[in-house]
Amino acid sequence: MSAKHNPPHDAVAPSRRGLMGAAAALAPLALMPGVAQAATPNRRALRRAVESQKDESVARIQDWIRHPTIAAEGLNIQEGAQFMQRLATDAGFQTAEIMQTEGSPGVFATWDVGAAKTLGVYFMYDVKQFDPAEWNTAPPLEARLMDKAGFGKVIVGRGAVNQKGPEGAFLAALHALRAAGRPPPVNLVLVAEGEEEIGSPHFHQIVRRADVTAALSRAGGIFIPSSSQDPATGGVTLTLGAKGIIECELVSSGANWGRGPARDIHSSNKAMVDSPVWRLVAALQTLVTPDGNTPIIEGWFEHVRPLTDRERALIAQNARNTSEADWKRRNSVQHFIDDLPWRQALERLASQPTVNIEGLVAGYTGPGGKTILPGRAAAKLDLRLVPNMTRADSEAKLNAHLRARGFADIEVNVTGGYDPTETSETSRIVQAELAVCRRLGVEATLSPRSAGSWPGTVFTAAPLSLAAAQFGLGHGSGAHAPDEYFVIDSTNPRVMGLTGATMAYIDFLYEMAR
Numbered sequence: 001m002s003a004k005h006n007p008p009h010d011a012v013a014p015s016r017r018g019l020m021g022a023a024a025a026l027a028p029l030a031l032m033p034g035v036a037q038a039a040t041p042n043r044r045a046l047r048r049a050v051e052s053q054k055d056e057s058v059a060r061i062q063d064w065i066r067h068p069t070i071a072a073e074g075l076n077i078q079e080g081a082q083f084m085q086r087l088a089t090d091a092g093f094q095t096a097e098i099m100q101t102e103g104s105p106g107v108f109a110t111w112d113v114g115a116a117k118t119l120g121v122y123f124m125y126d127v128k129q130f131d132p133a134e135w136n137t138a139p140p141l142e143a144r145l146m147d148k149a150g151f152g153k154v155i156v157g158r159g160a161v162n163q164k165g166p167e168g169a170f171l172a173a174l175h176a177l178r179a180a181g182r183p184p185p186v187n188l189v190l191v192a193e194g195e196e197e198i199g200s201p202h203f204h205q206i207v208r209r210a211d212v213t214a215a216l217s218r219a220g221g222i223f224i225p226s227s228s229q230d231p232a233t234g235g236v237t238l239t240l241g242a243k244g245i246i247e248c249e250l251v252s253s254g255a256n257w258g259r260g261p262a263r264d265i266h267s268s269n270k271a272m273v274d275s276p277v278w279r280l281v282a283a284l285q286t287l288v289t290p291d292g293n294t295p296i297i298e299g300w301f302e303h304v305r306p307l308t309d310r311e312r313a314l315i316a317q318n319a320r321n322t323s324e325a326d327w328k329r330r331n332s333v334q335h336f337i338d339d340l341p342w343r344q345a346l347e348r349l350a351s352q353p354t355v356n357i358e359g360l361v362a363g364y365t366g367p368g369g370k371t372i373l374p375g376r377a378a379a380k381l382d383l384r385l386v387p388n389m390t391r392a393d394s395e396a397k398l399n400a401h402l403r404a405r406g407f408a409d410i411e412v413n414v415t416g417g418y419d420p421t422e423t424s425e426t427s428r429i430v431q432a433e434l435a436v437c438r439r440l441g442v443e444a445t446l447s448p449r450s451a452g453s454w455p456g457t458v459f460t461a462a463p464l465s466l467a468a469a470q471f472g473l474g475h476g477s478g479a480h481a482p483d484e485y486f487v488i489d490s491t492n493p494r495v496m497g498l499t500g501a502t503m504a505y506i507d508f509l510y511e512m513a514r
Helices: 009-016 023-029 043-052 054-065 077-091 160-179 203-207 210-216 267-271 276-285 309-320 324-331 342-351 391-404 428-440 498-513
Strands: 095-099 106-111 118-124 144-148 152-156 187-193 222-225 236-239 244-253 354-362 376-385 411-418 444-447 468-471 485-490
Touching: 043 054, 043 160, 043 498, 054 077, 054 152, 054 160, 054 498, 077 095, 077 106, 077 160, 077 187, 106 203, 106 210, 118 160, 144 485, 152 160, 160 222, 160 485, 160 498, 187 203, 187 210, 203 210, 236 428, 236 468, 244 276, 244 391, 276 354, 276 376, 309 342, 309 444, 376 391, 391 411, 428 444, 428 468, 428 498, 485 498
Parallel strands: 118 187, 118 222, 222 468, 236 444
Antiparallel strands: 095 106, 106 187, 144 152, 152 485, 244 376, 244 411, 354 376
């Protein structure tokens, strides 16, 4: 959950992980009245099947990492869809169709076993860009198995945890069921996309096809595999939603502005020629307060819904059961905005929309100097949205703001995005997640939403109105960053390896079948 939008796991640790403390703290997360836990039948036999196929499962994840789809670079677009189609077919899906869109294709697969219940599954198979020079432990596409201190044997590679490791564990669960001579206990509907890492600009074209909508409408919910155990505690925080996002690029150019050079010229001319780069800087400064921390786009907070009392209680629980010092250490952070205490910082994380500069590109950035006055400058932004904001309204307000401030010449090129998503903690899928955690002795808390984003709104909004969630045990980190990894054989007694994560998905399937 990229997630895209799915930030590095360490970067969202407090909003996705947690540990239930004293017995009294369990009360808010007790299963709903009348909800019993479903035991997985003959679980030992299934575990033997998982263990017997472990080498094959590891090789499948490694092979997937070695075949990256990078939507931002147009890399392996059709090939990635074909690879995903084979993965679905090999796992047992009866139908697996590549669906073309106006952008990158996706895959729609079904497995009807005649069960009473149906579960939707969301996969992303694209990954973020990478710079091999930044990777210290292993090349990003080698998918090397390595020993990592404090964790055990891990796979290192781009996409290892976001999301090919967790998704590979789910596929391993399906392979193990087949090896044990069992069909899945639920019917399965899989939708997979290759554009999550650029904001899912065309994914809705797949989900809104009549046959896909009809298949998903029978589901009791949809989930994206993840691996979110906290290595310090072994606990998980189950998110009840995610922020929305707009990904865009703001471009200032002399050609569009009508001032400054239409191309790079010698910097000595700055004394009499305007600079498109400084104009972009001026435009960016109008978007946020001087400290850069609060958006001031006109009307930006018009529809922002404050945290509810229940959401504040859930955040307070997470604050009590997570370590501020550990989070800061792992993220190389010394202070929060306004030096907020831990609980208030987590409240801000969940409740506030953001305007973030991902990158600034202008002129010469190589070694030494190059005396030019650039004719063009670009800023890559992501804007995170909270309930009840929408992408369409927010995009319109950004454009109106720039026009009103005299920056109508600044191009706003939106590349992707979607609305926030929310799911009730009383939904069947969230209750199933809690039941699995309880059965496996994994302590869990709930979080109002992830600070990251995934296109869950295409499922939670009408006409489908499905419950949508992220779920999975095991551990990995480094999403969108160098040295990304996923744990295969855990030496940490609090964290599951690939076998444990795979068994948790089998348990989840049986729980959803109850």
